[in-house]
Amino acid sequence: xxxxxxxxxxxxxxxxxxxxxxxxxxxxxxxxxxxxxxxxxxxxxxxxxxxxxxxxxxxxxxxxxxxxxxxxxxxxxxxxxxxxxxxxxxxxxxxxxxxxxxxxxxxxxxxxxxxxxxxxxxxxxxxxxxxxxxxxxxxxxxxxxxxxxxxxxxxxxxxxxxxxxxxxxxxxxxxxxxxxxxxxxxxxxxxxxxxxxxxxxxxxxxxxxxxxxxxxxxxxxxxxxxxxxxxxxxxxxxxxxxxxxxxxxxxxxxxxxxxxxxxxxxxxxxxxxxxxxxxxxxxxxxxxxxxxxxxxxxxxxxxxxxxxxxxxxxxxxxxxxxxxxxxxxxxxxxxxxxxxxxxxxxxxxxxxxxxxxxxxxxxxxxxxxxxxxxxxxxxxxxxxxxxxxxxxxxxxxxxxxxxxxxxxxxxxxxxxxxxxxxxxxxxxxxxxxxxxxxxxxxxxxxxxxxxxxxxxxxxxxxxxxxxxxxxxxxxxxxxxxxxxxxxxxxxxxxxxxxxxxxxxxxxxxxxxxxxxxxxxxxxxxxxxxxxxxxxxxxxxxxxxxxxxxxxxxxxxxxxxxxxxxxxxxxxxxxxxxxxxxxxxxxxxxxxxxxxxxxxxxxxxxxxxxxxxxxxxxxxxxxxxxxxxxxxxxxxxxxxxxxxxxxxxxxxxxxxxxxxxxxxxxxxxxxxxxxxxxxxxxxxxxxxxxxxxxxxxxxxxxxxxxxxxxxxxxxxxxxxxxxxxxxxxxxxxxxxxxxxxxxxxxxxxxxxxxxxxxxxxxxxxxxxxxxxxxxxxxxxxxxxxxxxxxxxxxxxxxxxxxxxxxxxxxxxxxxxxxxxxxxxxxxxxxxxxxxxxxxxxxxxxxxxxxxxxxxxxxxxxxxxxxxxxxxxxxxxxxxxxxxxxxxxxx
RNA sequence: GGUCGCGUAGCUCAGCGGUAGAGCACUCGCUUCACACGCGAGUGGUCACUGGUUCGAUCCCAGUCGCGACCA
Numbered sequence: 001x002x003x004x005x006x007x008x009x010x011x012x013x014x015x016x017x018x019x020x021x022x023x024x025x026x027x028x029x030x031x032x033x034x035x036x037x038x039x040x041x042x043x044x045x046x047x048x049x050x051x052x053x054x055x056x057x058x059x060x061x062x063x064x065x066x067x068x069x070x071x072x073x074x075x076x077x078x079x080x081x082x083x084x085x086x087x088x089x090x091x092x093x094x095x096x097x098x099x100x101x102x103x104x105x106x107x108x109x110x111x112x113x114x115x116x117x118x119x120x121x122x123x124x125x126x127x128x129x130x131x132x133x134x135x136x137x138x139x140x141x142x143x144x145x146x147x148x149x150x151x152x153x154x155x156x157x158x159x160x161x162x163x164x165x166x167x168x169x170x171x172x173x174x175x176x177x178x179x180x181x182x183x184x185x186x187x188x189x190x191x192x193x194x195x196x197x198x199x200x201x202x203x204x205x206x207x208x209x210x211x212x213x214x215x216x217x218x219x220x221x222x223x224x225x226x227x228x229x230x231x232x233x234x235x236x237x238x239x240x241x242x243x244x245x246x247x248x249x250x251x252x253x254x255x256x257x258x259x260x261x262x263x264x265x266x267x268x269x270x271x272x273x274x275x276x277x278x279x280x281x282x283x284x285x286x287x288x289x290x291x292x293x294x295x296x297x298x299x300x301x302x303x304x305x306x307x308x309x310x311x312x313x314x315x316x317x318x319x320x321x322x323x324x325x326x327x328x329x330x331x332x333x334x335x336x337x338x339x340x341x342x343x344x345x346x347x348x349x350x351x352x353x354x355x356x357x358x359x360x361x362x363x364x365x366x367x368x369x370x371x372x373x374x375x376x377x378x379x380x381x382x383x384x385x386x387x388x389x390x391x392x393x394x395x396x397x398x399x400x401x402x403x404x405x406x407x408x409x410x411x412x413x414x415x416x417x418x419x420x421x422x423x424x425x426x427x428x429x430x431x432x433x434x435x436x437x438x439x440x441x442x443x444x445x446x447x448x449x450x451x452x453x454x455x456x457x458x459x460x461x462x463x464x465x466x467x468x469x470x471x472x473x474x475x476x477x478x479x480x481x482x483x484x485x486x487x488x489x490x491x492x493x494x495x496x497x498x499x500x501x502x503x504x505x506x507x508x509x510x511x512x513x514x515x516x517x518x519x520x521x522x523x524x525x526x527x528x529x530x531x532x533x534x535x536x537x538x539x540x541x542x543x544x545x546x547x548x549x550x551x552x553x554x555x556x557x558x559x560x561x562x563x564x565x566x567x568x569x570x571x572x573x574x575x576x577x578x579x580x581x582x583x584x585x586x587x588x589x590x591x592x593x594x595x596x597x598x599x600x601x602x603x604x605x606x607x608x609x610x611x612x613x614x615x616x617x618x619x620x621x622x623x624x625x626x627x628x629x630x631x632x633x634x635x636x637x638x639x640x641x642x643x644x645x646x647x648x649x650x651x652x653x654x655x656x657x658x659x660x661x662x663x664x665x666x667x668x669x670x671x672x673x674x675x676x677x678x679x680x681x682x683x684x685x686x687x688x689x690x691x692x693x694x695x696x697x698x699x700x701x702x703x704x705x706x707x708x709x710x711x712x713x714x715x716x717x718x719x720x721x722x723x724x725x726x727x728x729x730x731x732x733x734x735x736x737x738x739x740x741x742x743x744x745x746x747x748x749x750x751x752x753x754x755x756x757x758x759x760x761x762x763x764x765x766x767x768x769x770x771x772x773x774x775x776x777x778x779x780x781x782x783x784x785x786x787x788x789x790x791x792x793x794x795x796x797x798x799x800x801x802x803x804x805x806x807x808x809x810x811x812x813x814x815x816x817x818x819x820x821x822x823x824x825x826x827x828x829x830x831x832x833x834x835x836x837x838x839x840x841x842x843x844x845x846x847x848x849x850x851x852x853x854x855x856x857x858x859x860x861x862x863x864x865x866x867x868x869x870x871x872x873x874x875x876x877x878x879x880x881x882x883x884x885x886x887x888x889x
Numbered sequence: 890g891g892u893c894g895c896g897u898a899g900c901u902c903a904g905c906g907g908u909a910g911a912g913c914a915c916u917c918g919c920u921u922c923a924c925a926c927g928c929g930a931g932u933g934g935u936c937a938c939u940g941g942u943u944c945g946a947u948c949c950c951a952g953u954c955g956c957g958a959c960c961a
Contacts, residue, residue, distance in 0.1 A: 006924095191960095398959080571895085571903090572893095572957090572958075575900090576901095579914085580912070586926040594924080651912090663923080752929075852945090857945075
């Protein structure tokens with residue numbers, strides 16, 4: 001044993017203990033056990049640890065460490081993704097800060113080179129933060145989505161899907177980010193409610209007046225788009241416009257005739273019931289325009305500036321105007337034309353790019369798409385058939401909901417950082433999709449009848465999620481047929497927050513089913529989102545962002561981990577408060593001090609397999625019983641992903657059972673017991689601590705390790721230990737110690753309530769105790785005396801006059817306190833106890849007197865109620881007798 | 890508007906047909922020889938509301954009110 005310092009210095013110890021584990025190679029898959037694998041949801045290469053990562057990775061780490069203790073061969077696959085937009089943005093910003101030339105000036109190749117340099121320098125931050133947290137990933141297997149192997153997987157997947165017709169090029173509306181000048185995913189768009197306006201414009205009818213109507217008034221929140229209107233739509237059942245359908249209106253400013261069409265889309269209740277249709281700049285309008293073959297008129301360039309072209313007929317004066325300037329200009333001109341019919345303030349939903357923060361523009365562009373609908377089929381089936389399970393189960397609904405309504409997946413991005421689309425174009429624009437340029441040339445040569453031509457590669461890159469979708473198998477070596485793939489695929493668990501079920505689960509499932517023919521993970525564990533202590537979503541603007549690093553600085557990684565685990569319930573939200581972390585820091589300290597107590601009493605941890613069946617003392621059998629029960633509860637809870645229940649079971653046992661009772665009850669034995677009893681108690685105590693440390697290690701890997709190795713007298717380390725057995729049980733010993741604890745608690749409580757001075761040592765008189773109780777009192781006398789401050793334990797047939805009386809386990813006990821008794825307090829105490837017992841009795845009797853209860857309730861419930869009545873009746877009688885004796889004084 | 894979820898102790902949350910729980914906070918004691926980041930004893934709840942099912946509802950069902958998230 002090595003002497004434990006008075007306190008645990010987490011700032012010194014945690015890095016040291018981490019290094020120790022890492023250097024010992026503990027994080028690599030080992031042994032011959034059944035494989036257990038988790039792929040980390042790859043953090044962004046630009047990322048730094050936020051509290052959501054802390055939660056997710058703590059939970060994954062708990063699972064991995066727990067399974068290692070069970071002898072499983074564990075692989076926790078680490079890696080990061082290249083985060084196309086985010087990374088390009090970071091590097092561009094850095095270049096701007098350094099006043100370096102813009103990326104367009106240095107060219108694609110040089111820019112990509114710069115990104116790699118940036119990655120080498122700054123891309124490893126989150127890894128070190130995860131290490132601080134204690135994450136036991138196999139760092140030696142780190143992967144990056146832009147690695148050669150993973151890139152080869154991307155190319156292979158693209159080419160195959162292309163050849164299967166599941167990847168195609170299409171002209172559709174996309175979410176266009178004018179700042180980054182790229183398409184972005186729906187999921188990267190944040191819809192926010194903002195104060196906007198609704199403008200009402202009048203479009204004059206071509207034919208002057210029809211049925212007394214000269215114009216149609218439309219309402220819009222985006223006046224500038226009227227320049228691209230291709231039609232005005234009204235509901236077919238809208239009486240107001242029935243006669244106008246098929247007629248034309250003259251579009252002001254542009255002076256174009258556009259038709260009035262009938263479509264279900266306009267809501268007659270809203271506004272005037274007539275809507276303008278701008279097919280090229282609005283998602284709903286796009287659908288309407290397609291249905292009616294309305295021309296799609298493109299109004300803007302990549303920076304969302306208005307362009308005036310021959311095709312779109314926009315007047316030259318609008319050319320290169322920013323969309324918001326154009327808006328003012330349009331409104332002004334409409335007003336000047338006398339066609340402005342009103343302006344109202346309105347809350348409108350506006351789409352913003354989640355990274356750029358600018359208003360997203362629906363744009364008609366050529367992009368590459370994956371036929372997600374086709375790929376979704378097997379992915380849905382995999383969850384339907386239970387081959388992949390969601391925990392908690394109801395998240396599968398969200399998954400199905402998303403999958404059932406899945407849209408074509410736009411995978412091209414107008415960026416430089418990412419996997420370049422493996423398509424080359426011939427001089428006439430014919431595409432050749434191939435895994436490399438040489439193959440593309442072969443295809444081209446074949447196509448052009450042997451003629452060698454110049455090919456130009458598509459300039460776009462793929463969505464980051466295209467490569468991330470392959471993560472569960474590409475990290476294991478696919479498309480090569482590797483040992484790891486055979487051993488660790490499918491993985492056991494994917495752990496993630498519900499807000500990215502779509503990002504992650506859906507895409508990984510689709511790709512895995514298509515290319516592996518097997519699910520990527522058996523279980524999808526969905527954890528809550530971390531919020532602040534008031535349940536508010538954390539956001540930088542609110543300033544309530546919790547930095548896990550700060551908590552680790554102040555309290556250490558162990559308490560943070562334990563807090564997160566104990567809060568990981570099945571709910572959607574998790575409120576993290578500093579006080580809670582502090583509370584579990586206290587728990588760590590409690591454990592530390594308990595270990596110091598063991599040291600003081602020369603109790604080590606040994607390699608010896610201690611069989612509790614050999615224990616003679618009920619106290620030791622009891623702690624073994626309770627320890628085994630706890631270990632069983634923790635395993636069951638972890639098997640069910642109930643991290644909160646697991647944490648609670650350990651906490652209760654370590655603090656509530658081991659420290660509060662076992663250590664206290666064992667003190668008299670260690671002080672005064674005979675040699676055999678002392679030896680046995682030391683053994684049991686060491687074994688109990690060992691159980692705690694092993695079960696707690698997945699949650700608090702640092703302090704448990706430090707304690708284990710300081711206390712260890714054997715050759716084995718905590719890493720050589722297996723998860724504790726949960727088979728031992730001794731209900732007899734458990735009952736005996738529970739009875740002693742109940743009695744001690746009753747005595748303590750009574751003492752306090754009648755204001756017996758703390759230091760006063762009392763006599764305990766057991767009244768008419770049966771032999772069994774006498775034996776128990778005899779056996780537990782030293783403990784009762786010490787913990788309840790009792791001088792002597794005697795027996796009598798009547799309580800001495802002037803006693804405080806308590807009823808415990810069906811026996812009346814008296815504490816003669818003649819001169820110190822507070823009669824009033826004692827009366828109140830007994831009255832309260834009587835009242836409570838009466839209440840219970842009444843409730844139980846009420847049930848039993850209900851014929852239908854007796855007839856319908858299960859027999860054991862009725863029997864239980866009868867037993868309760870008997871017990872309460874006896875207790876009530878004893879309490880009333882006690883009260884009568886006080887009254888007689 | 891659609892979908893999902895939530896209203897349990899002052900706060901943050903478990904529980905979920907048969908005796909209401911935890912942590913923190915709060916109150917009162919305590920320099921008890923591991924620990925004041927502690928020890929001991931307590932206070933605190935018509936389990937949102939209204940109906941229904943049931944022998945029995947905090948738990949199941951329906952509705953109402955309030956809150957939230959996601960999707961339109």
